[in-house]
Amino acid sequence: MKSFLTSITLLSFLFLSGQSPTNKILTEFLKHKALKNASISFYVYNLTDNNSIINHNGDLALIPASSLKLITTATALEILGENHRFTTTISYSGKIENSALNGNLFIKGGGDPALGSHRYRSYYGAFLSNWSTSIKALGIDSINGKIIADASIFDNEVPPTWIWQDLGNYFGAGANGLSIYENFYTLALSSKNEAQKTTISQINPHIPFLSIDNNVLGTSTNKDLSFIYGGPFQYNRYISGEIPKNRSDFKVKGSIPDPAYLCAYELDSVLKTSGIKVAYHPITKRLLGDSFIEDTTTEITSTQSPTLASLIQQTNLYSINLYAEHLLNHIGLHIKKEGSTTAGAEALINFWKTKGIDTDGMYLYDGSGLSRFNTITTKQLVSILSEMDKSQHKEVFYNSLAIAGKSGTLSSIAKGTAAEGKIYGKSGYMTNVRSYSGYITTNSNKKIAFAIIVNNYNCSAYEMKKMLEKIMVSLVNE
CATH class of the missing domain: 3.40.710.10 (DD-peptidase/beta-lactamase superfamily)
Known part of the structure; x- marks a missing residue:
């Protein structure tokens, strides 16, 4: 060990004298x-x-x-x-006749990681409502087709070497060609006494089809020791672990199963609230698979990301x-x-x-x-x-x-x-x-x-x- 440390001092700390504070600290550190x-x-x-x-x-x-x-x-x-930016585009196929869109509405993802992010709330504003306004400005009051989310700019696969324990949690959310809300949802948990099971009081945003098997306990811990389990495109989630006891609104964040679908679902909801009827349920290009047909489309509006x-x-x-x-x-x-x-x-x-x-x-x-x-x-x-x-x-x-x-x-x-x-x-x-x-x-x-x-x-x-x-x-x- 002595000769090893001597060689480190001679060969490594080239500008440091033998009495240098860094030299001394590094020598102690290595030992x-x-x-x-x-x-x-x-x-x-x-x-x-x-x-x-x-x-x-x-x-x-x-x-x-x-x-x-x-x-x-x-x-x-x-x-x-x-100065590079990533663009999300709203377009349609078919024709607009008598206030009806006889075709499909497309949300084409450009790989924007921040669309709808809380970090950029003032930048994006009410982006879904803005899209709806642009659609209504074309005189459309009904859509005789589908809202189709297209995330195909990426392969949308999470890195295969990520561990199962990470995937269901917000930090394990993978890249998606059409991401939204940083691809995480917030789970509010209520805890009572020591070792008692918690209850889910809220999920924001609402994730259609999401089912959570909750086995989280309230304990004397003072931090989040819970983990959500579930992979991409999987809507059945399992959460276990511990959170502080006697809390009414403890926040835990999980990865959204299918961000592109959620984006289509969110736009569908906003359009219906604004009075636009949509004939079919929202869907994604991935879910359509081989039945997806590349149509000629007309751009309605687009949203750019913040700068790189x-x-x-x-x-x-x-x-x-x-x-x-x-x-x-x-x-x-x-x-x-x-x-x-x-x-x-x-x-x-x-x-x-x-x-x-x-x-x-x-x-x-x-x-x-x-x-x-x-x-x-x-x-x-x-x-x-x-x-x-x-x-x-x-x-x-x-x-x-x-x-x-x-x-x-x-x-x-x-x-x-x-x-x-x-x-x-x-x-x-x-x-x-x-x-x-x-x-x-x-x-x-x-x-x-x-x-x-x-x-x-x-x-x-x-x-x-x-x-x-x-x-x-x-x-x-x-």
């Missing part, structure tokens, strides 16, 4: 008993002087968790551009899995003409390979970091951060990052220390995985890019967070 079974990778690059200053297992491929979002968002910015710059800011600041998965699908669509996780991952890796980055060991199975099959190295993360520091989209990317002690997923990091406000980055966490990556401005006014990943540690997630926080703060003080 910590909680890391005896752990895999650790740490890489730091001085962007001001253009040299590597710390390299501990920089080429070791590890599970990054949500730090992967930095790579996904950076790639989307470089390929699509910061705005979507990326939300993705990185609040670690939104759904947005990252959409971006990966769009990368695949743009480069390989296929909106899928596989195509996106292949296109992403190849993009950075053509930039001269060594992508050996980079294996990607999603865009958000939820899959435990993902592996990347800290050197790869830092290399991409270095490229983005030279990019025309540098400012947009930088502004999308959380700020230590102030915002997003880093709001509780380095609060009240000299490092507060000087670390811009992204965190990553899942069971036995902790990671941080981003940029640091040191007290000596140097700008550095860094990444650290730890897998399989033997302590609590909070304890690991505090240890890594200490390392990041020490880098600021250099």
Whole structure:
């Protein structure tokens, strides 16, 4: 162990003196008993002087968790551009005769991850009512056809390496070519005494056909320990676990089984409320299968997403899995003409390979970091951060990052220390995985890019967070 640590000091901490605070903290960190079974990778690059200053297992491929979002968002910015938007289109087939549409109404999804999102409530406004108004403006008071939701811009498959425990929950909602409300619904649970079964008081929005077998108990816990089970397009859901007892309106979020269908259902409801009669039940292109016929259509109206710059800011600041998965699908669509996780991952890796980055060991199975099959190295993360520091989209990317002690997923990091406000980055966490990556401005006014990943540690997630926080703060003080 002594010779190992000596070699680390000599070969890795290139700019740090033997008495450096970071040197001491890193040496203590590597010897910590909680890391005896752990895999650790740490890489730091001085962007001001253009040299590597710390390299501990920089080429070791590890599970990054949500730090992967930095790579996904950076790639989307470089390929699509910061002003890119995604468009949802309303159109019709057939003819309008005597105030009746003798044809079908189509909702064509453009892969907008934020349509109807609570984060963009003022941006989208009453988008469904706006669509209805545009339809009524054509003089239509009845539709002798179907409302058909078309999400086929993507393959609409969740990454196959996601675990069953995640799929039914909001963070396990996959990308959909026609997403709505961030593809989650909110379940309100009422709990009573210890170990008593809870009751469902509300589901918002209403999901037609949804059936939930509720086995959640109220206990002395102070947080949400419940999980919803169920996959895409499955309406029978099972929820179990625990929530705090004696609560009347405890919120739990689940993934919408079929977002495209819900969008068609929602528009159908709004049209009927406005007085427009619809002859058939809403449906999707997927459900129609081989019976779906590509008709010539006439556009009625369209809704554009916020800019990619705005979507990326939300993705990185609040670690939104759904947005990252959409971006990966769009990368695949743009480069390989296929909106899928596989195509996106292949296109992403190849993009950075053509930039001269060594992508050996980079294996990607999603865009958000939820899959435990993902592996990347800290050197790869830092290399991409270095490229983005030279990019025309540098400012947009930088502004999308959380700020230590102030915002997003880093709001509780380095609060009240000299490092507060000087670390811009992204965190990553899942069971036995902790990671941080981003940029640091040191007290000596140097700008550095860094990444650290730890897998399989033997302590609590909070304890690991505090240890890594200490390392990041020490880098600021250099």
